[in-house]
Amino acid sequence: MTNTANVTNAAPKKRRRAASLDRRKARAGWVFVLPFVLGFVIIYLPIIFNSIRLSFFELESMPGGALAETFVGFANYNEALFVNPDFVSTLIAGLGRLAFDIPAIVIFSLFMAVLLNQKMVGRAAFRAIFFIPVILSTGIMASIDQGNILASYGEEGVSGGQSHSASSQIVSMLDVEVLFDQMKVGREIVGYVIGIVNSIYDIVNRSGVQMLIFLAGLQSISPAIYESCQIEGASAWETFWKITLPMISPMILVNAIYTVIDSFTAGSNTVMRFIEQEYSTKQGVISTAMAWMYFILVILIVAVVALILGRFVFYQRRD
Amino acid sequence: MDNSIKVTKETKNKIRVEFERTPLKERLKAKFGTSYFYLNVLWYAFRLVLLIGISYVVLYPFISKIASSFMSQSDFVDSTVRLIPKNFTLDIYKAIFVELNYMEAFVNTFLLSIISALIQTFACLLIAYGFAKFKFKGNGILFILVMLTMIVPHQTLKLSMLLHFKNFDIFGIMGGLSKLGILPASFADGIKLTNTFWPLVILSAGGIAFKNGLYIFMLRQFFRGVPDELEESAYVDGSGVYRTFLQIIIPLSIPMMITVFLFAFSWQWTDNFYTVLFFPGREVRLWPHLTFQIPPSLKTDYAGASLLNTAIYNTCGMMIIAPLIVMYLFCQKFLVQGIERSGIVG
Numbered sequence: 061m062t063n064t065a066n067v068t069n070a071a072p073k074k075r076r077r078a079a080s081l082d083r084r085k086a087r088a089g090w091v092f093v094l095p096f097v098l099g100f101v102i103i104y105l106p107i108i109f110n111s112i113r114l115s116f117f118e119l120e121s122m123p124g125g126a127l128a129e130t131f132v133g134f135a136n137y138n139e140a141l142f143v144n145p146d147f148v149s150t151l152i153a154g155l156g157r158l159a160f161d162i163p164a165i166v167i168f169s170l171f172m173a174v175l176l177n178q179k180m181v182g183r184a185a186f187r188a189i190f191f192i193p194v195i196l197s198t199g200i201m202a203s204i205d206q207g208n209i210l211a212s213y214g215e216e217g218v219s220g221g222q223s224h225s226a227s228s229q230i231v232s233m234l235d236v237e238v239l240f241d242q243m244k245v246g247r248e249i250v251g252y253v254i255g256i257v258n259s260i261y262d263i264v265n266r267s268g269v270q271m272l273i274f275l276a277g278l279q280s281i282s283p284a285i286y287e288s289c290q291i292e293g294a295s296a297w298e299t300f301w302k303i304t305l306p307m308i309s310p311m312i313l314v315n316a317i318y319t320v321i322d323s324f325t326a327g328s329n330t331v332m333r334f335i336e337q338e339y340s341t342k343q344g345v346i347s348t349a350m351a352w353m354y355f356i357l358v359i360l361i362v363a364v365v366a367l368i369l370g371r372f373v374f375y376q377r378r379d
Numbered sequence: 380m381d382n383s384i385k386v387t388k389e390t391k392n393k394i395r396v397e398f399e400r401t402p403l404k405e406r407l408k409a410k411f412g413t414s415y416f417y418l419n420v421l422w423y424a425f426r427l428v429l430l431i432g433i434s435y436v437v438l439y440p441f442i443s444k445i446a447s448s449f450m451s452q453s454d455f456v457d458s459t460v461r462l463i464p465k466n467f468t469l470d471i472y473k474a475i476f477v478e479l480n481y482m483e484a485f486v487n488t489f490l491l492s493i494i495s496a497l498i499q500t501f502a503c504l505l506i507a508y509g510f511a512k513f514k515f516k517g518n519g520i521l522f523i524l525v526m527l528t529m530i531v532p533h534q535t536l537k538l539s540m541l542l543h544f545k546n547f548d549i550f551g552i553m554g555g556l557s558k559l560g561i562l563p564a565s566f567a568d569g570i571k572l573t574n575t576f577w578p579l580v581i582l583s584a585g586g587i588a589f590k591n592g593l594y595i596f597m598l599r600q601f602f603r604g605v606p607d608e609l610e611e612s613a614y615v616d617g618s619g620v621y622r623t624f625l626q627i628i629i630p631l632s633i634p635m636m637i638t639v640f641l642f643a644f645s646w647q648w649t650d651n652f653y654t655v656l657f658f659p660g661r662e663v664r665l666w667p668h669l670t671f672q673i674p675p676s677l678k679t680d681y682a683g684a685s686l687l688n689t690a691i692y693n694t695c696g697m698m699i700i701a702p703l704i705v706m707y708l709f710c711q712k713f714l715v716q717g718i719e720r721s722g723i724v725g
Contacts (some may be wrong), residue, residue: 088620089513096506099585102549110539133495188711189434195707196700199649325532345694351535
């Protein structure tokens with residue numbers, strides 16, 4: 061910009077051409093993003109405003125399929141927060157679950173990405189298997205799997221598909237506790253690790269995209285850095301903590317935020333399912349109010365996560 | 380040691396070195412007897428076990444679902460049958476194929492997925508290119524809005540989205556025009572778009588359909604990696620912005636487009652949010668109309684009925700994703716490479 065300004069003072073003739081090229085490019089930019097602008101203004105904004113508006117109304121089905129709206133102010137929010145017995149507790153439980161999930165998914169996907177990035181026999185096959193959930197375990201399949209979990213309560217399903225019933229947990233708390241008791245690491249950590257191991261299916265299923273993002277990040281780290289480390293005599297362990305982790309830290313931020321959003325908006329989320337249930341049983345307005353409160357919470361949590369992790373992110377200066 | 384090495388000069392440029400080779404036993408010991416070697420072997424074994432174990436976790440549900448889909452009714456009450464069916468049968472497949480009208484749903488979903496995935500790919504390509512390569516006022520704010528469309532949970536918008544497309548209208552313009560007599564009177568309350576492909580087509584064209592924010596983000600990062608000099612040289616040669624896009628940028632980004640297309644296609648294929656929302660009727664048969672249905676001929680009330688029902692649901696799910704699995708086998712390279720090439724790192 062300053063460049064053009066200098067040119068303008070020196071040669072007024074050139075000025076118009078430079079400015080018009082800039083303007084032409086700006087216009088072209090608008091043309092390219094036009095689909096989104098149109099879609100956002102024509103479709104998305106009215107939907108969002110209507111949704112916010114509806115959360116302050118009461119809907120009633122009229123004969124003939126029309127809906128009658130009556131303004132009720134904050135009554136829906138009031139009912140969701142103070143009258144409905146389950147909403148707040150579901151919300152808190154959902155948040156607790158999230159605090160458990162985010163570190164588990166991020167750490168697991170980083171670990172797997174580091175493994176899959178190494179040279180070994182059958183790497184392509186392993187990669188193919190690990191990314192199956194990204195494509196296949198969404199939408200319909202997720203809902204069928206949930207049906208299975210419900211069905212397999214109380215019975216050890218032959219066809220249940222997953223080992224979710226209590227009897228088939230991979231690790232029992234007692235076994236590991238004895239082991240860890242001697243190591244004196246504290247009950248909370250033990251419980252956390254066991255929780256991860258037992259929900260490994262869930263975690264693997266949900267960390268596909270994160271693994272892809274980490275893998276892309278790992279491959280963008282210059283091999284020259286590793287080479288010089290090797291020459292200086294750093295061990296693999298040191299290299300990971302001193303090189304890989306700082307270099308990948310922007311991806312950790314991206315993945316943490318993606319995980320928050322993904323697990324908040326996934327259909328398997330308990331709060332989502334609760335809201336869905338409310339939607340199908342009542343006229344759907346209270347569920348809209350709930351969903352908006354939930355959304356504000358999501359935004360807050362994304363902001364908090366970004367703030368906390370943002371302090372640890374290391375950006376390599378590029379020149 | 381030093382004494383045993385004998386160096387003799389043969390010619391001007393050639394020397395001959397004679398020395399006693401270390402015995403084989405010691406050489407082997409040096410190679411395989413060190414802690415370094417053992418640690419490496421241990422690490423390889425650990426890694427292999429871990430990878431195979433997690434692959435098993437990923438694959439087991441599919442294996443068990445496929446296995447149970449071939450079981451006959453007596454196998455479900457037989458406790459000795461675990462993964463391998465005793466009485467092999469194709470009853471469940473036949474019933475789903477014929478009685479639940481599998482092919483009709485397949486064709487409909489295929490059309491819907493192809494159409495919306497193609498539109499999404501092109502729309503996101505345009506939008507992402509605009510964001511990546513052009514500086515204009517509002518670029519940053521608009522991109523934040525793109526991210527916003529990704530963050531807002533669908534459930535929040537469910538009701539109003541349904542209402543919007545039930546009485547589709549653009550700011551009441553169509554209703555107004557029909558009142559003025561320009562458009563037919565049936566447009567007065569907007570057009571009813573439910574049970575058609577239109578809602579998804581419109582959402583796709585605007586780049587605000589399912590996970591489109593992610594595609595736009597991926598493509599934008601990819602375009603940022605494309606050197607500006609490429610376009611600048613095209614401009615210098617007299618090609619306009621749009622011609623450059625068509626003739627240089629699109630051919631360049633075909634691998635990325637395939638990646639995005641695959642994502643869009645397969646997520647639309649298994650989607651059960653928009654399809655349930657926009658196709659409440661049974662006129663257009665899609666996957667959600669097949670799931671959690673039990674074919675009439677398989678309805679029983681014997682002891683293993685709940686297991687049989689689960690098996691039927693699972694079989695249905697497997698039949699739904701079977702085409703995707705085939706596609707994945709051929710195209711998984713594009714998925715991984717596409718993300719790697721996009722260099723999300725920036």
